[in-house]
Amino acid sequence: MNYFEIIPNKFLSSYINCYWVLEGKSDLIYENCERVLPDGCIELIINFKEPFSQFSENNKFETQPQSFVVGQIKNYKLLKPSSNFSMIGIRFNPQGAHNFFEFPLYEIFSQTVDAEFIWGNETKELCERILSSNLSQKIILLEKFLLKKFFVKKTSNNIIKTSLDFINNDKSIFTVEKLSTKLGISKRHIERNFKEHVGIPPKTFLKIRRLQNVFKHIQNKKQIDWLTLSYISGYYDQSHFINDFREFSGMNPSEYLSSKEILADYFINK
Structure with a gap:
Protein backbone atom coordinates (compact mmCIF):
# COMPACT_ATOMS: atom_id res chain seq x y z
CA MET A 1 0.00 0.00 0.00
CA ASN A 2 1.06 3.56 -0.69
CA TYR A 3 -0.29 6.38 1.49
CA PHE A 4 0.49 10.09 1.51
CA GLU A 5 -1.13 13.36 2.57
CA ILE A 6 -1.59 16.74 0.85
CA ILE A 7 -2.08 20.09 2.59
CA PRO A 8 -5.25 22.04 1.61
CA ASN A 9 -5.15 25.63 0.40
CA LYS A 10 -4.82 28.40 2.98
CA PHE A 11 -8.55 29.03 3.39
CA LEU A 12 -9.66 25.39 3.53
CA SER A 13 -6.84 24.41 5.90
CA SER A 14 -8.87 26.10 8.67
CA TYR A 15 -11.55 23.45 8.15
CA ILE A 16 -9.72 20.44 6.69
CA ASN A 17 -6.78 18.57 8.22
CA CYS A 18 -5.55 17.11 4.95
CA TYR A 19 -6.32 15.33 1.73
CA TRP A 20 -4.95 11.80 1.66
CA VAL A 21 -4.32 9.31 -1.12
CA LEU A 22 -4.27 5.54 -0.67
CA GLU A 23 -3.27 3.18 -3.48
CA GLY A 24 -2.47 -0.51 -3.76
CA LYS A 25 -2.49 -3.48 -6.09
CA SER A 26 -2.18 -7.22 -5.63
CA ASP A 27 -2.58 -10.29 -7.83
CA LEU A 28 -4.51 -11.82 -4.95
CA ILE A 29 -7.48 -10.37 -3.13
CA TYR A 30 -6.45 -9.28 0.36
CA GLU A 31 -7.57 -12.01 2.74
CA ASN A 32 -6.89 -10.17 5.97
CA CYS A 33 -9.16 -7.44 7.28
CA GLU A 34 -7.74 -4.04 8.14
CA ARG A 35 -8.85 -1.99 11.13
CA VAL A 36 -9.61 1.71 11.02
CA LEU A 37 -9.68 3.38 14.43
CA PRO A 38 -11.71 6.42 15.50
CA ASP A 39 -9.85 9.71 15.11
CA GLY A 40 -12.51 12.31 15.94
CA CYS A 41 -12.81 13.41 12.29
CA ILE A 42 -15.43 13.12 9.54
CA GLU A 43 -14.23 12.18 6.05
CA LEU A 44 -15.35 12.32 2.43
CA ILE A 45 -13.79 9.51 0.35
CA ILE A 46 -13.82 9.00 -3.43
CA ASN A 47 -12.82 5.70 -5.06
CA PHE A 48 -11.12 5.70 -8.47
CA LYS A 49 -10.83 1.92 -8.84
CA GLU A 50 -12.25 -1.04 -6.89
CA PRO A 51 -13.85 0.03 -3.58
CA PHE A 52 -13.12 -1.68 -0.28
CA SER A 53 -15.66 -3.86 1.49
CA GLN A 54 -16.80 -2.85 4.97
CA PHE A 55 -18.17 -5.07 7.73
CA SER A 56 -21.70 -3.81 8.29
CA GLU A 57 -24.33 -3.94 11.01
CA ASN A 58 -25.84 -6.85 9.05
CA ASN A 59 -22.78 -8.93 10.04
CA LYS A 60 -21.50 -9.20 6.49
CA PHE A 61 -19.07 -7.37 4.22
CA GLU A 62 -20.68 -4.84 1.88
CA THR A 63 -18.95 -2.95 -0.93
CA GLN A 64 -18.47 0.74 -0.20
CA PRO A 65 -19.99 3.31 -2.62
CA GLN A 66 -17.82 5.10 -5.16
CA SER A 67 -18.01 8.25 -3.05
CA PHE A 68 -19.15 8.40 0.54
CA VAL A 69 -19.04 10.32 3.80
CA VAL A 70 -17.87 8.57 6.96
CA GLY A 71 -19.49 9.97 10.09
CA GLN A 72 -17.88 9.97 13.51
CA ILE A 73 -17.25 6.53 15.00
CA LYS A 74 -16.43 5.44 18.54
CA ASN A 75 -15.29 1.87 17.75
CA TYR A 76 -12.98 0.33 15.19
CA LYS A 77 -14.23 -0.52 11.68
CA LEU A 78 -13.22 -3.64 9.75
CA LEU A 79 -12.36 -3.14 6.08
CA LYS A 80 -11.37 -5.64 3.41
CA PRO A 81 -9.16 -4.07 0.69
CA SER A 82 -9.80 -4.94 -2.95
CA SER A 83 -7.06 -6.25 -5.24
CA ASN A 84 -6.67 -2.95 -7.12
CA PHE A 85 -7.57 0.25 -5.31
CA SER A 86 -6.98 3.98 -5.54
CA MET A 87 -8.83 6.58 -3.52
CA ILE A 88 -8.62 10.10 -2.18
CA GLY A 89 -9.99 11.27 1.16
CA ILE A 90 -10.83 14.64 2.66
CA ARG A 91 -10.27 14.59 6.42
CA PHE A 92 -12.26 17.46 7.92
CA ASN A 93 -10.99 18.75 11.23
CA PRO A 94 -13.35 18.34 14.21
CA GLN A 95 -14.58 21.95 14.23
CA GLY A 96 -14.61 22.38 10.44
CA ALA A 97 -16.87 19.66 9.01
CA HIS A 98 -20.18 21.30 9.95
CA ASN A 99 -19.48 24.15 7.53
CA PHE A 100 -20.01 21.78 4.58
CA PHE A 101 -23.17 19.94 5.66
CA GLU A 102 -26.75 21.18 5.99
CA PHE A 103 -27.70 18.92 8.89
CA PRO A 104 -26.51 18.24 12.46
CA LEU A 105 -23.51 15.94 12.17
CA TYR A 106 -24.79 13.58 14.85
CA GLU A 107 -27.32 12.38 12.25
CA ILE A 108 -24.54 10.45 10.46
CA PHE A 109 -22.89 9.12 13.62
CA SER A 110 -21.39 5.66 12.99
CA GLN A 111 -22.66 5.67 9.39
CA THR A 112 -21.13 5.37 5.93
CA VAL A 113 -23.36 7.49 3.68
CA ASP A 114 -23.31 7.53 -0.12
CA ALA A 115 -22.28 11.10 -1.03
CA GLU A 116 -25.03 11.24 -3.66
CA PHE A 117 -27.60 11.03 -0.84
CA ILE A 118 -26.11 14.23 0.56
CA TRP A 119 -25.20 16.29 -2.52
CA GLY A 120 -27.13 14.55 -5.32
CA ASN A 121 -25.95 14.71 -8.93
CA GLU A 122 -23.20 17.18 -8.07
CA THR A 123 -21.29 14.31 -6.48
CA LYS A 124 -21.72 12.14 -9.57
CA GLU A 125 -20.49 14.96 -11.81
CA LEU A 126 -17.48 15.54 -9.53
CA CYS A 127 -16.54 11.85 -9.64
CA GLU A 128 -16.83 11.72 -13.44
CA ARG A 129 -14.55 14.75 -13.84
CA ILE A 130 -12.09 13.67 -11.20
CA LEU A 131 -11.60 10.15 -12.61
CA SER A 132 -10.00 11.45 -15.81
CA SER A 133 -7.75 14.00 -14.06
CA ASN A 134 -4.20 13.86 -12.74
CA LEU A 135 -3.57 14.35 -9.03
CA SER A 136 -3.05 18.13 -9.10
CA GLN A 137 -6.23 18.53 -11.17
CA LYS A 138 -8.10 16.26 -8.76
CA ILE A 139 -7.17 18.56 -5.86
CA ILE A 140 -8.29 21.65 -7.81
CA LEU A 141 -11.64 20.03 -8.61
CA LEU A 142 -12.11 18.90 -5.00
CA GLU A 143 -11.35 22.34 -3.63
CA LYS A 144 -13.76 24.01 -6.06
CA PHE A 145 -16.45 21.56 -4.93
CA LEU A 146 -15.70 22.15 -1.24
CA LEU A 147 -15.71 25.93 -1.62
CA LYS A 148 -19.07 25.69 -3.35
CA LYS A 149 -20.44 23.65 -0.45
CA PHE A 150 -19.00 25.91 2.25
CA PHE A 151 -21.66 27.72 4.28
CA VAL A 152 -20.64 31.26 5.21
CA LYS A 153 -23.61 31.40 7.60
CA LYS A 154 -22.11 28.52 9.56
CA THR A 155 -19.09 30.36 10.85
CA SER A 156 -16.91 28.42 13.27
CA ASN A 157 -18.71 27.73 16.51
Missing part, protein backbone atom coordinates in the same frame (compact mmCIF):
# COMPACT_ATOMS: atom_id res chain seq x y z
CA ASN A 158 -16.83 29.57 19.28
CA ILE A 159 -17.68 27.01 21.96
CA ILE A 160 -16.30 24.18 19.84
CA LYS A 161 -13.18 26.09 18.80
CA THR A 162 -12.41 27.14 22.37
CA SER A 163 -13.10 23.62 23.67
CA LEU A 164 -10.76 22.05 21.12
CA ASP A 165 -8.06 24.62 21.86
CA PHE A 166 -8.24 23.66 25.54
CA ILE A 167 -8.22 19.93 24.74
CA ASN A 168 -5.26 20.21 22.35
CA ASN A 169 -3.19 22.44 24.63
CA ASP A 170 -3.98 20.84 27.99
CA LYS A 171 -3.44 17.08 27.97
CA SER A 172 -4.86 16.83 31.50
CA ILE A 173 -8.42 17.49 30.29
CA PHE A 174 -9.93 14.00 30.31
CA THR A 175 -13.49 14.74 31.48
CA VAL A 176 -16.40 16.92 30.38
CA GLU A 177 -16.58 18.20 33.96
CA LYS A 178 -13.07 19.62 33.71
CA LEU A 179 -13.79 21.09 30.28
CA SER A 180 -16.98 22.67 31.64
CA THR A 181 -15.00 24.28 34.47
CA LYS A 182 -12.40 25.61 32.02
CA LEU A 183 -15.04 27.11 29.73
CA GLY A 184 -17.34 28.33 32.47
CA ILE A 185 -20.42 26.87 30.75
CA SER A 186 -22.68 23.93 31.52
CA LYS A 187 -21.94 20.34 30.48
CA ARG A 188 -25.35 20.19 28.79
CA HIS A 189 -24.54 23.21 26.61
CA ILE A 190 -21.17 21.72 25.62
CA GLU A 191 -22.80 18.38 24.78
CA ARG A 192 -25.45 19.96 22.55
CA ASN A 193 -22.83 21.91 20.61
CA PHE A 194 -20.49 18.94 20.21
CA LYS A 195 -23.23 16.64 18.92
CA GLU A 196 -24.42 19.20 16.37
CA HIS A 197 -21.08 20.56 15.15
CA VAL A 198 -18.57 17.73 15.78
CA GLY A 199 -20.91 14.74 15.45
CA ILE A 200 -20.26 13.01 18.79
CA PRO A 201 -20.75 13.83 22.48
CA PRO A 202 -17.77 15.54 24.17
CA LYS A 203 -17.21 12.54 26.47
CA THR A 204 -16.71 10.30 23.43
CA PHE A 205 -14.47 12.85 21.73
CA LEU A 206 -12.26 13.13 24.82
CA LYS A 207 -11.95 9.33 25.00
CA ILE A 208 -10.96 9.18 21.32
CA ARG A 209 -8.32 11.88 21.74
CA ARG A 210 -6.91 10.18 24.81
CA LEU A 211 -6.67 6.81 23.06
CA GLN A 212 -5.29 8.39 19.89
CA ASN A 213 -2.42 9.70 22.01
CA VAL A 214 -1.86 6.16 23.30
CA PHE A 215 -1.73 4.76 19.76
CA LYS A 216 0.65 7.48 18.59
CA HIS A 217 2.94 6.55 21.47
CA ILE A 218 3.05 2.84 20.61
CA GLN A 219 3.53 3.21 16.85
CA ASN A 220 6.60 1.30 15.62
CA LYS A 221 7.52 0.15 19.14
CA LYS A 222 8.01 -3.46 20.20
CA GLN A 223 8.03 -3.06 23.98
CA ILE A 224 5.74 -0.80 25.98
CA ASP A 225 5.45 -0.05 29.68
CA TRP A 226 1.66 -0.25 29.66
CA LEU A 227 1.24 0.71 33.31
CA THR A 228 3.19 3.95 32.89
CA LEU A 229 1.52 4.73 29.57
CA SER A 230 -1.96 4.24 31.01
CA TYR A 231 -1.10 6.51 33.95
CA ILE A 232 0.27 9.39 31.86
CA SER A 233 -2.77 9.04 29.59
CA GLY A 234 -5.07 9.78 32.51
CA TYR A 235 -6.09 6.24 33.44
CA TYR A 236 -5.75 5.56 37.14
CA ASP A 237 -7.34 2.12 36.83
CA GLN A 238 -5.57 -0.45 34.64
CA SER A 239 -8.79 -2.35 33.93
CA HIS A 240 -10.46 0.89 32.74
CA PHE A 241 -7.56 1.44 30.33
CA ILE A 242 -7.74 -2.11 28.96
CA ASN A 243 -11.53 -1.94 28.54
CA ASP A 244 -11.32 1.36 26.64
CA PHE A 245 -8.45 0.03 24.52
CA ARG A 246 -10.41 -3.11 23.61
CA GLU A 247 -13.57 -1.12 22.81
CA PHE A 248 -11.52 1.24 20.63
CA SER A 249 -9.49 -1.36 18.71
CA GLY A 250 -11.16 -4.74 19.24
CA MET A 251 -8.00 -6.10 20.88
CA ASN A 252 -6.27 -5.89 24.21
CA PRO A 253 -2.97 -3.91 24.26
CA SER A 254 -0.61 -6.88 23.87
CA GLU A 255 -2.68 -8.36 21.00
CA TYR A 256 -2.66 -5.05 19.16
CA LEU A 257 1.08 -4.59 19.59
CA SER A 258 1.78 -7.99 18.02
CA SER A 259 -0.63 -7.41 15.12
CA LYS A 260 0.19 -5.61 11.89
CA GLU A 261 -2.49 -2.97 11.38
CA ILE A 262 -1.38 -1.06 8.27
CA LEU A 263 -4.42 1.19 7.80
CA ALA A 264 -4.68 1.94 11.51
CA ASP A 265 -1.08 3.17 11.49
CA TYR A 266 -1.65 5.27 8.38
CA PHE A 267 -4.73 6.94 9.80
CA ILE A 268 -3.54 7.62 13.34
CA ASN A 269 -4.40 11.31 13.64
CA LYS A 270 -1.21 13.33 13.33
Whole structure:
Protein backbone atom coordinates (compact mmCIF):
# COMPACT_ATOMS: atom_id res chain seq x y z
CA MET A 1 0.00 0.00 0.00
CA ASN A 2 1.06 3.56 -0.69
CA TYR A 3 -0.29 6.38 1.49
CA PHE A 4 0.49 10.09 1.51
CA GLU A 5 -1.13 13.36 2.57
CA ILE A 6 -1.59 16.74 0.85
CA ILE A 7 -2.08 20.09 2.59
CA PRO A 8 -5.25 22.04 1.61
CA ASN A 9 -5.15 25.63 0.40
CA LYS A 10 -4.82 28.40 2.98
CA PHE A 11 -8.55 29.03 3.39
CA LEU A 12 -9.66 25.39 3.53
CA SER A 13 -6.84 24.41 5.90
CA SER A 14 -8.87 26.10 8.67
CA TYR A 15 -11.55 23.45 8.15
CA ILE A 16 -9.72 20.44 6.69
CA ASN A 17 -6.78 18.57 8.22
CA CYS A 18 -5.55 17.11 4.95
CA TYR A 19 -6.32 15.33 1.73
CA TRP A 20 -4.95 11.80 1.66
CA VAL A 21 -4.32 9.31 -1.12
CA LEU A 22 -4.27 5.54 -0.67
CA GLU A 23 -3.27 3.18 -3.48
CA GLY A 24 -2.47 -0.51 -3.76
CA LYS A 25 -2.49 -3.48 -6.09
CA SER A 26 -2.18 -7.22 -5.63
CA ASP A 27 -2.58 -10.29 -7.83
CA LEU A 28 -4.51 -11.82 -4.95
CA ILE A 29 -7.48 -10.37 -3.13
CA TYR A 30 -6.45 -9.28 0.36
CA GLU A 31 -7.57 -12.01 2.74
CA ASN A 32 -6.89 -10.17 5.97
CA CYS A 33 -9.16 -7.44 7.28
CA GLU A 34 -7.74 -4.04 8.14
CA ARG A 35 -8.85 -1.99 11.13
CA VAL A 36 -9.61 1.71 11.02
CA LEU A 37 -9.68 3.38 14.43
CA PRO A 38 -11.71 6.42 15.50
CA ASP A 39 -9.85 9.71 15.11
CA GLY A 40 -12.51 12.31 15.94
CA CYS A 41 -12.81 13.41 12.29
CA ILE A 42 -15.43 13.12 9.54
CA GLU A 43 -14.23 12.18 6.05
CA LEU A 44 -15.35 12.32 2.43
CA ILE A 45 -13.79 9.51 0.35
CA ILE A 46 -13.82 9.00 -3.43
CA ASN A 47 -12.82 5.70 -5.06
CA PHE A 48 -11.12 5.70 -8.47
CA LYS A 49 -10.83 1.92 -8.84
CA GLU A 50 -12.25 -1.04 -6.89
CA PRO A 51 -13.85 0.03 -3.58
CA PHE A 52 -13.12 -1.68 -0.28
CA SER A 53 -15.66 -3.86 1.49
CA GLN A 54 -16.80 -2.85 4.97
CA PHE A 55 -18.17 -5.07 7.73
CA SER A 56 -21.70 -3.81 8.29
CA GLU A 57 -24.33 -3.94 11.01
CA ASN A 58 -25.84 -6.85 9.05
CA ASN A 59 -22.78 -8.93 10.04
CA LYS A 60 -21.50 -9.20 6.49
CA PHE A 61 -19.07 -7.37 4.22
CA GLU A 62 -20.68 -4.84 1.88
CA THR A 63 -18.95 -2.95 -0.93
CA GLN A 64 -18.47 0.74 -0.20
CA PRO A 65 -19.99 3.31 -2.62
CA GLN A 66 -17.82 5.10 -5.16
CA SER A 67 -18.01 8.25 -3.05
CA PHE A 68 -19.15 8.40 0.54
CA VAL A 69 -19.04 10.32 3.80
CA VAL A 70 -17.87 8.57 6.96
CA GLY A 71 -19.49 9.97 10.09
CA GLN A 72 -17.88 9.97 13.51
CA ILE A 73 -17.25 6.53 15.00
CA LYS A 74 -16.43 5.44 18.54
CA ASN A 75 -15.29 1.87 17.75
CA TYR A 76 -12.98 0.33 15.19
CA LYS A 77 -14.23 -0.52 11.68
CA LEU A 78 -13.22 -3.64 9.75
CA LEU A 79 -12.36 -3.14 6.08
CA LYS A 80 -11.37 -5.64 3.41
CA PRO A 81 -9.16 -4.07 0.69
CA SER A 82 -9.80 -4.94 -2.95
CA SER A 83 -7.06 -6.25 -5.24
CA ASN A 84 -6.67 -2.95 -7.12
CA PHE A 85 -7.57 0.25 -5.31
CA SER A 86 -6.98 3.98 -5.54
CA MET A 87 -8.83 6.58 -3.52
CA ILE A 88 -8.62 10.10 -2.18
CA GLY A 89 -9.99 11.27 1.16
CA ILE A 90 -10.83 14.64 2.66
CA ARG A 91 -10.27 14.59 6.42
CA PHE A 92 -12.26 17.46 7.92
CA ASN A 93 -10.99 18.75 11.23
CA PRO A 94 -13.35 18.34 14.21
CA GLN A 95 -14.58 21.95 14.23
CA GLY A 96 -14.61 22.38 10.44
CA ALA A 97 -16.87 19.66 9.01
CA HIS A 98 -20.18 21.30 9.95
CA ASN A 99 -19.48 24.15 7.53
CA PHE A 100 -20.01 21.78 4.58
CA PHE A 101 -23.17 19.94 5.66
CA GLU A 102 -26.75 21.18 5.99
CA PHE A 103 -27.70 18.92 8.89
CA PRO A 104 -26.51 18.24 12.46
CA LEU A 105 -23.51 15.94 12.17
CA TYR A 106 -24.79 13.58 14.85
CA GLU A 107 -27.32 12.38 12.25
CA ILE A 108 -24.54 10.45 10.46
CA PHE A 109 -22.89 9.12 13.62
CA SER A 110 -21.39 5.66 12.99
CA GLN A 111 -22.66 5.67 9.39
CA THR A 112 -21.13 5.37 5.93
CA VAL A 113 -23.36 7.49 3.68
CA ASP A 114 -23.31 7.53 -0.12
CA ALA A 115 -22.28 11.10 -1.03
CA GLU A 116 -25.03 11.24 -3.66
CA PHE A 117 -27.60 11.03 -0.84
CA ILE A 118 -26.11 14.23 0.56
CA TRP A 119 -25.20 16.29 -2.52
CA GLY A 120 -27.13 14.55 -5.32
CA ASN A 121 -25.95 14.71 -8.93
CA GLU A 122 -23.20 17.18 -8.07
CA THR A 123 -21.29 14.31 -6.48
CA LYS A 124 -21.72 12.14 -9.57
CA GLU A 125 -20.49 14.96 -11.81
CA LEU A 126 -17.48 15.54 -9.53
CA CYS A 127 -16.54 11.85 -9.64
CA GLU A 128 -16.83 11.72 -13.44
CA ARG A 129 -14.55 14.75 -13.84
CA ILE A 130 -12.09 13.67 -11.20
CA LEU A 131 -11.60 10.15 -12.61
CA SER A 132 -10.00 11.45 -15.81
CA SER A 133 -7.75 14.00 -14.06
CA ASN A 134 -4.20 13.86 -12.74
CA LEU A 135 -3.57 14.35 -9.03
CA SER A 136 -3.05 18.13 -9.10
CA GLN A 137 -6.23 18.53 -11.17
CA LYS A 138 -8.10 16.26 -8.76
CA ILE A 139 -7.17 18.56 -5.86
CA ILE A 140 -8.29 21.65 -7.81
CA LEU A 141 -11.64 20.03 -8.61
CA LEU A 142 -12.11 18.90 -5.00
CA GLU A 143 -11.35 22.34 -3.63
CA LYS A 144 -13.76 24.01 -6.06
CA PHE A 145 -16.45 21.56 -4.93
CA LEU A 146 -15.70 22.15 -1.24
CA LEU A 147 -15.71 25.93 -1.62
CA LYS A 148 -19.07 25.69 -3.35
CA LYS A 149 -20.44 23.65 -0.45
CA PHE A 150 -19.00 25.91 2.25
CA PHE A 151 -21.66 27.72 4.28
CA VAL A 152 -20.64 31.26 5.21
CA LYS A 153 -23.61 31.40 7.60
CA LYS A 154 -22.11 28.52 9.56
CA THR A 155 -19.09 30.36 10.85
CA SER A 156 -16.91 28.42 13.27
CA ASN A 157 -18.71 27.73 16.51
CA ASN A 158 -16.83 29.57 19.28
CA ILE A 159 -17.68 27.01 21.96
CA ILE A 160 -16.30 24.18 19.84
CA LYS A 161 -13.18 26.09 18.80
CA THR A 162 -12.41 27.14 22.37
CA SER A 163 -13.10 23.62 23.67
CA LEU A 164 -10.76 22.05 21.12
CA ASP A 165 -8.06 24.62 21.86
CA PHE A 166 -8.24 23.66 25.54
CA ILE A 167 -8.22 19.93 24.74
CA ASN A 168 -5.26 20.21 22.35
CA ASN A 169 -3.19 22.44 24.63
CA ASP A 170 -3.98 20.84 27.99
CA LYS A 171 -3.44 17.08 27.97
CA SER A 172 -4.86 16.83 31.50
CA ILE A 173 -8.42 17.49 30.29
CA PHE A 174 -9.93 14.00 30.31
CA THR A 175 -13.49 14.74 31.48
CA VAL A 176 -16.40 16.92 30.38
CA GLU A 177 -16.58 18.20 33.96
CA LYS A 178 -13.07 19.62 33.71
CA LEU A 179 -13.79 21.09 30.28
CA SER A 180 -16.98 22.67 31.64
CA THR A 181 -15.00 24.28 34.47
CA LYS A 182 -12.40 25.61 32.02
CA LEU A 183 -15.04 27.11 29.73
CA GLY A 184 -17.34 28.33 32.47
CA ILE A 185 -20.42 26.87 30.75
CA SER A 186 -22.68 23.93 31.52
CA LYS A 187 -21.94 20.34 30.48
CA ARG A 188 -25.35 20.19 28.79
CA HIS A 189 -24.54 23.21 26.61
CA ILE A 190 -21.17 21.72 25.62
CA GLU A 191 -22.80 18.38 24.78
CA ARG A 192 -25.45 19.96 22.55
CA ASN A 193 -22.83 21.91 20.61
CA PHE A 194 -20.49 18.94 20.21
CA LYS A 195 -23.23 16.64 18.92
CA GLU A 196 -24.42 19.20 16.37
CA HIS A 197 -21.08 20.56 15.15
CA VAL A 198 -18.57 17.73 15.78
CA GLY A 199 -20.91 14.74 15.45
CA ILE A 200 -20.26 13.01 18.79
CA PRO A 201 -20.75 13.83 22.48
CA PRO A 202 -17.77 15.54 24.17
CA LYS A 203 -17.21 12.54 26.47
CA THR A 204 -16.71 10.30 23.43
CA PHE A 205 -14.47 12.85 21.73
CA LEU A 206 -12.26 13.13 24.82
CA LYS A 207 -11.95 9.33 25.00
CA ILE A 208 -10.96 9.18 21.32
CA ARG A 209 -8.32 11.88 21.74
CA ARG A 210 -6.91 10.18 24.81
CA LEU A 211 -6.67 6.81 23.06
CA GLN A 212 -5.29 8.39 19.89
CA ASN A 213 -2.42 9.70 22.01
CA VAL A 214 -1.86 6.16 23.30
CA PHE A 215 -1.73 4.76 19.76
CA LYS A 216 0.65 7.48 18.59
CA HIS A 217 2.94 6.55 21.47
CA ILE A 218 3.05 2.84 20.61
CA GLN A 219 3.53 3.21 16.85
CA ASN A 220 6.60 1.30 15.62
CA LYS A 221 7.52 0.15 19.14
CA LYS A 222 8.01 -3.46 20.20
CA GLN A 223 8.03 -3.06 23.98
CA ILE A 224 5.74 -0.80 25.98
CA ASP A 225 5.45 -0.05 29.68
CA TRP A 226 1.66 -0.25 29.66
CA LEU A 227 1.24 0.71 33.31
CA THR A 228 3.19 3.95 32.89
CA LEU A 229 1.52 4.73 29.57
CA SER A 230 -1.96 4.24 31.01
CA TYR A 231 -1.10 6.51 33.95
CA ILE A 232 0.27 9.39 31.86
CA SER A 233 -2.77 9.04 29.59
CA GLY A 234 -5.07 9.78 32.51
CA TYR A 235 -6.09 6.24 33.44
CA TYR A 236 -5.75 5.56 37.14
CA ASP A 237 -7.34 2.12 36.83
CA GLN A 238 -5.57 -0.45 34.64
CA SER A 239 -8.79 -2.35 33.93
CA HIS A 240 -10.46 0.89 32.74
CA PHE A 241 -7.56 1.44 30.33
CA ILE A 242 -7.74 -2.11 28.96
CA ASN A 243 -11.53 -1.94 28.54
CA ASP A 244 -11.32 1.36 26.64
CA PHE A 245 -8.45 0.03 24.52
CA ARG A 246 -10.41 -3.11 23.61
CA GLU A 247 -13.57 -1.12 22.81
CA PHE A 248 -11.52 1.24 20.63
CA SER A 249 -9.49 -1.36 18.71
CA GLY A 250 -11.16 -4.74 19.24
CA MET A 251 -8.00 -6.10 20.88
CA ASN A 252 -6.27 -5.89 24.21
CA PRO A 253 -2.97 -3.91 24.26
CA SER A 254 -0.61 -6.88 23.87
CA GLU A 255 -2.68 -8.36 21.00
CA TYR A 256 -2.66 -5.05 19.16
CA LEU A 257 1.08 -4.59 19.59
CA SER A 258 1.78 -7.99 18.02
CA SER A 259 -0.63 -7.41 15.12
CA LYS A 260 0.19 -5.61 11.89
CA GLU A 261 -2.49 -2.97 11.38
CA ILE A 262 -1.38 -1.06 8.27
CA LEU A 263 -4.42 1.19 7.80
CA ALA A 264 -4.68 1.94 11.51
CA ASP A 265 -1.08 3.17 11.49
CA TYR A 266 -1.65 5.27 8.38
CA PHE A 267 -4.73 6.94 9.80
CA ILE A 268 -3.54 7.62 13.34
CA ASN A 269 -4.40 11.31 13.64
CA LYS A 270 -1.21 13.33 13.33
